[in-house]
Structures are given as structure tokens and as C-alpha cells.
Amino acid sequence: MRRADRLFQITQILRGRRNTTAKYLAERLGVGERTIYRDIRDLGLSGVPIEGEAGVGYRLKQGFDLPPLMFNIGEIHAMVAGLRLISTWGGNALKQQAHSVLEKIYAILPIDKQIAFERTPLFAPEFVNASQRGLFDQLHQSCQEQQKVLIRYRDGQQNHSERIVHPLALFFWGNTWTLLAWCELRQAFRSFRSDRITEAELLDQHFISPPGQQLQDYLRLIEHECDTTS
């Protein structure tokens, strides 16, 4: 780790804790306590208001904060999707940690970014088939931009169809992504396995989902079905 990175890490650690000892910092950052003392001294000389108290530890003076570190929508989607994967596929501890990270990220976001965070239309990351990356990008974009998509689809019985859909979210079920969308043809929610979408064309038309056609409506529907079957 570069020294500059370590100094940044120290301020980050101090921000998240009440009192932090040099020993703790040394263990966390993999250096000696003497090095931490020098780092703290240098941070102080750089204007970072760190208070040190013998027998207690270090803490940042109240009110001190770093210049805002902000994320764009794409970065937020990347973080949320990644953490949702960990949450889904990791153990209990990892799941808790992922939730904790999500809460922390959410807490520091301004209101408009919090909305983007909540509306992240990715419910699992990592699509398995690399050849589908282009399609995935299209579908992801259409979810984000609320852009209608014309898809050509081949179902399990090899029936081909062509329909205009309102993409709402992508779900990963273990081996393939499925696109959840409101189907104009069926006037209902439909899921489309991405590996069965033979072609997708983003249309120059945007949609606004009315009540009953929104992602939250679908999630409620699923939740209700789970409750009645269990």
C-alpha cells in the first residue's frame, strides 16, 4: 500500500470510530505502531484535526469531514449489484457485512443518488455467458432509461415471438439472467430469459409505468405468491 493510500485509510478508519488506538491502526494497515505515530503526526501537519489521548486512542475532531467523495449512477449500480450478489451467495456473516456496506453507502448519498440507489434494477451481478454482455448492456440501459425495447424471443417450446416490452429489472437465477418487463402484447408482467432473446432493439420511445405496472408491484406480487405457497 502506498503511503498516500495509508494516510487516506487512516482518516477513513478514524471517521468511522470513536477512539482508535495506534495498535489497532497498525494491525489494520499492516505496519508498525511507530509508523502510525509518524502518519498521525503528518496528517496533523497537513491540517487533519486528529486528537490523541494517552490511554484512549485517536479520534477526529467533531465536524471534520473529507471533501465529498461522490459516485455517479453507474458506480452506484455497480456497488449495489455487487453487494447484492455477496448478500445472495455469501455466508451469513458476509451477508450482514454486505448489508452494512449498503447502509453506509446509502447514508452518505444525497437524495437524488439515494433514489438512484433504491431503483437499481440489478438483482444479481455477474452474467455467466460472456457472449451476452452486449445484450445485457442493452437491457440494463433500457431498465435505467425506461426505454421501450423490441425483442425477438424464442420460448421453451421453440415458439418465436416479437414484442415490445417495458424493461423493469434484470434477475439472475443461477445460470442466466432474465429480463422482467411489462409486455405490451400480453398486457402483463413477463420474464424473458436473456439467452432466449435472439435480438433486442432499443426503441426511441420511453415509458412511464403506471401503478400496477411498476417493479414494486411485481415484487409485491412475488412476495404474495411466496407467502401463499409456503
Place this chain on the structure above:
DNA sequence: AGAAGGGCTATGGGGTGTGG
């Protein structure tokens, strides 16, 4: 060569437990 980091040591201050 100079910077960074580690080991060792000494000093001083705060927190805590204990006994009177």
C-alpha cells in the same frame, strides 16, 4: 542517496481497581 519503515527505549498522562 534519501525516504520510509521497524525495533527499542524512555517519558508522561489518563483510566481503573483497590484499600484505608
Place this chain on the structure above:
DNA sequence: CCACACCCCATAGCCCTTCT
């Protein structure tokens, strides 16, 4: 309640090694 001992930890100096 107070004094005291002890522990923990910050701080700093010195010297040596390692890294860039």
C-alpha cells in the same frame, strides 16, 4: 472520597534496514 499502584497508550528520539 482519596491516594496509590498499575496498566495502557501516546509521543519522541535514536539507530538500523529496506525500498525507491
